[in-house]
Amino acid sequence: MALRQNLPDHMQSVYGPRPQDAVSGKDEAIPENLLQALWRYRGFLTVWTMVLVVLAAVIIFTLQPRYRAVALVALDTRQLRFTEVSAAVSNPGAQIDSSFVRSEVQILESDAIARQVVTDLHLDQKRDFAAIQWIPTWFLPWYNPQPPTAREHFEAAVNTYRHNLAIVNDGHSYVISVEYDAADPALAALIANHHAAVYIERQRVAKDRALSTATSWVDREVATLAERLRDSERAVQAYREDHQLYLIKGTSLIEQQLGEVTAELGRARIEVATWEARSQQAGGGFGFLSEVEIAKLREANLQRDAVSLEGQLATTERAQDDIRSLERQVGAVSSLYESLLARQKQIATQIGIQQPDAQVVSPAVEPLRPSFPHKATLLAVVGMVAFSSGSGISLWLNRRRTSVGSLAEAEASTGLPVLAALPRLKGRHSSLPDQVVLRPHSATAEAIRTLRSALAFQAGGTPRTLAVTSALPSEGKTSLTLALARSLAASGLQVILIDFDLRRGRLAQLAFGHPVEQGTAAVLAGQISLSQAVREDRLSSLHILASELAVKAPQDLLEPGRLQSLLATAREHHDYVIVDTPPVGAVSDALLVTRAVDGTLLVLRADSTPSSAVAAAIKMMGMAGGPISGAVLNFSDPRRMNPAGYPMHREVRSYARS
Numbered sequence: 001m002a003l004r005q006n007l008p009d010h011m012q013s014v015y016g017p018r019p020q021d022a023v024s025g026k027d028e029a030i031p032e033n034l035l036q037a038l039w040r041y042r043g044f045l046t047v048w049t050m051v052l053v054v055l056a057a058v059i060i061f062t063l064q065p066r067y068r069a070v071a072l073v074a075l076d077t078r079q080l081r082f083t084e085v086s087a088a089v090s091n092p093g094a095q096i097d098s099s100f101v102r103s104e105v106q107i108l109e110s111d112a113i114a115r116q117v118v119t120d121l122h123l124d125q126k127r128d129f130a131a132i133q134w135i136p137t138w139f140l141p142w143y144n145p146q147p148p149t150a151r152e153h154f155e156a157a158v159n160t161y162r163h164n165l166a167i168v169n170d171g172h173s174y175v176i177s178v179e180y181d182a183a184d185p186a187l188a189a190l191i192a193n194h195h196a197a198v199y200i201e202r203q204r205v206a207k208d209r210a211l212s213t214a215t216s217w218v219d220r221e222v223a224t225l226a227e228r229l230r231d232s233e234r235a236v237q238a239y240r241e242d243h244q245l246y247l248i249k250g251t252s253l254i255e256q257q258l259g260e261v262t263a264e265l266g267r268a269r270i271e272v273a274t275w276e277a278r279s280q281q282a283g284g285g286f287g288f289l290s291e292v293e294i295a296k297l298r299e300a301n302l303q304r305d306a307v308s309l310e311g312q313l314a315t316t317e318r319a320q321d322d323i324r325s326l327e328r329q330v331g332a333v334s335s336l337y338e339s340l341l342a343r344q345k346q347i348a349t350q351i352g353i354q355q356p357d358a359q360v361v362s363p364a365v366e367p368l369r370p371s372f373p374h375k376a377t378l379l380a381v382v383g384m385v386a387f388s389s390g391s392g393i394s395l396w397l398n399r400r401r402t403s404v405g406s407l408a409e410a411e412a413s414t415g416l417p418v419l420a421a422l423p424r425l426k427g428r429h430s431s432l433p434d435q436v437v438l439r440p441h442s443a444t445a446e447a448i449r450t451l452r453s454a455l456a457f458q459a460g461g462t463p464r465t466l467a468v469t470s471a472l473p474s475e476g477k478t479s480l481t482l483a484l485a486r487s488l489a490a491s492g493l494q495v496i497l498i499d500f501d502l503r504r505g506r507l508a509q510l511a512f513g514h515p516v517e518q519g520t521a522a523v524l525a526g527q528i529s530l531s532q533a534v535r536e537d538r539l540s541s542l543h544i545l546a547s548e549l550a551v552k553a554p555q556d557l558l559e560p561g562r563l564q565s566l567l568a569t570a571r572e573h574h575d576y577v578i579v580d581t582p583p584v585g586a587v588s589d590a591l592l593v594t595r596a597v598d599g600t601l602l603v604l605r606a607d608s609t610p611s612s613a614v615a616a617a618i619k620m621m622g623m624a625g626g627p628i629s630g631a632v633l634n635f636s637d638p639r640r641m642n643p644a645g646y647p648m649h650r651e652v653r654s655y656a657r658s
């Protein structure tokens with residue numbers, strides 16, 4: 001951090017704003033783009049998605065196919081329906097409302113129809129409808145359940161049947177779908193059709209039963225009313241006889257007698273008047289007097305009879321009121337009797353011609369293709385779920401990742417300026433040091449030139465003695481060291497590359513293809529001179545002092561006096577001395593070397609070097625007092641960064657390729 005803060009102002013503009021604190025984690029790092037995080041774990045994401053899709057494909061293609069047969073039942077509003085058993089009337093204009101449709105759907109889903117279909121088709125004897133043994137005997141050998149009874153078999157078949165049955169209505173029409181799923185397409189069609197047939201047959205039977213009940217009720221009511229009508233008529237006749245309420249041409253007998261007596265009384269009065277007049281004319285003779293007396297006697301008798309008949313007529317009129325009440329009762333019973341007779345005839349015409357309120361408009365046929373599984377759909381869903389879950393895991397891993405993957409993360413983790421980002425090469429035969437010489441216009445060569453420029457921008461220019469180290473092994477520091485030295489040598493400079501990794505030095509193998517017998521250790525031990533041990537690079541004018549294999553006591557050979565003497569000799573004959581060192585986090589040899597040079601480059605492997613290891617290496621180098629020129633991000637994604645380590649846009653990549 002102190003190194004970054006001590007950079008000159010013009011370097012601050014090159015490397016961007018200095019971080020406030022050196023952190024070992026990523027909490028204060030600049031957030032990465034989501035696609036970059038997914039690209040970092042693209043291998044895991046690809047494997048995860050492919051494994052899940054393959055496993056799902058194996059399961060999906062081994063699933064037993066299911067076939068769905070559909071029968072369409074249409075409700076008919078024009079058939080005869082009875083709203084009450086006691087009032088069997090026809091209602092041809094009735095309309096089916098939504099509640100009625102829902103009721104019919106519930107009837108189709110009822111347990112009674114399911115049980116009848118299972119019984120009729122003997123489904124409880126089929127394997128697909130057998131009771132499932134949830135605990136296999138091979139899993140629990142001591143588990144020995146009792147075999148299910150016949151009733152349990154039947155109940156299991158009914159439950160399976162209802163589970164595979166679907167009754168559907170869209171809520172906007174009178175058509176109901178009877179759908180059934182089965183492993184056998186023929187069985188699915190048979191069950192769907194039989195279920196609809198049972199529903200319609202039960203509806204017809206229910207209507208016949210209702211009609212029969214209505215007929216029985218009407219017959220009983222007709223018989224009862226006929227008996228009441230006969231009793232009422234007998235009561236009227238008996239009352240007439242008791243009160244002599246006989247009618248002759250619409251007139252009662254007493255009224256006729258009273259009329260006759262009244263007429264006779266009038267004639268008698270005329271006769272009395274006539275005889276009295278004659279008696280006066282005759283002078284009151286005895287003969288006339290007797291006739292007058294006889295006429296008056298007859299008048300008096302008739303008057304008594306009229307008065308008697310008038311009294312009888314008053315009594316008869318009171319009886320007439322009672323008889324009229326009885327006659328009204330007879331009329332009411334007779335009217336109801338005739339109404340029920342008409343209704344009885346109406347019901348009788350419906351017997352034998354009743355039709356259900358529904359009909360099958362489209363019977364189920366054997367489906368040709370399974371309805372389950374929809375392999376393409378399921379695979380697509382599994383693919384999306386696998387990719388989504390893999391993306392989530394990748395983002396979680398990226399969140400918990402402790403390694404540095406970008407320039408921003410490297411700068412935040414180290415507190416050092418990241419001078420360049422070297423691309424990850426593709427192919428086994430691609431070599432970073434070789435591409436610098438053989439392909440000078442490649443992105444790799446451009447990245448090395450960017451590193452040289454960044455070093456030159458620092459105060460004092462490029463360090464004449466520059467060490468290259470890393471926090472951990474396998475960070476690519478030796479390849480980077482050789483590539484940097486070759487690039488400097490290709491510019492016409494006198495450059496020597498010294499391998500101070502006396503434990504596992506790879507420079508000889510990388511530069512010459514074979515180890516050397518005498519090299520750095522021999523020069524440090526004073527066995528041979530520097531000029532005798534130096535070899536020329538096969539691809540450039542670079543001088544190389546490689547290290548031998550299996551050097552004993554390397555720390556003794558790196559004693560500061562010997563080390564300073566070797567570096568001084570190398571500086572006398574060369575413009576730049578590039579030094580390859582062991583990893584700082586592995587051995588302490590690198591700390592001895594970094595104290596003797598003018599600058600040190602810390603190599604970080606993108607998406608690999610832990611931030612904690614980087615922080616520990618920087619701390620140890622700071623304690624040793626070695627100057628740190630900056631860091632280099634190695635094996636970075638060339639599609640995400642330009643050679644300077646910043647995100648590369650599409651136009652920049654196109655220009656770089658050209």
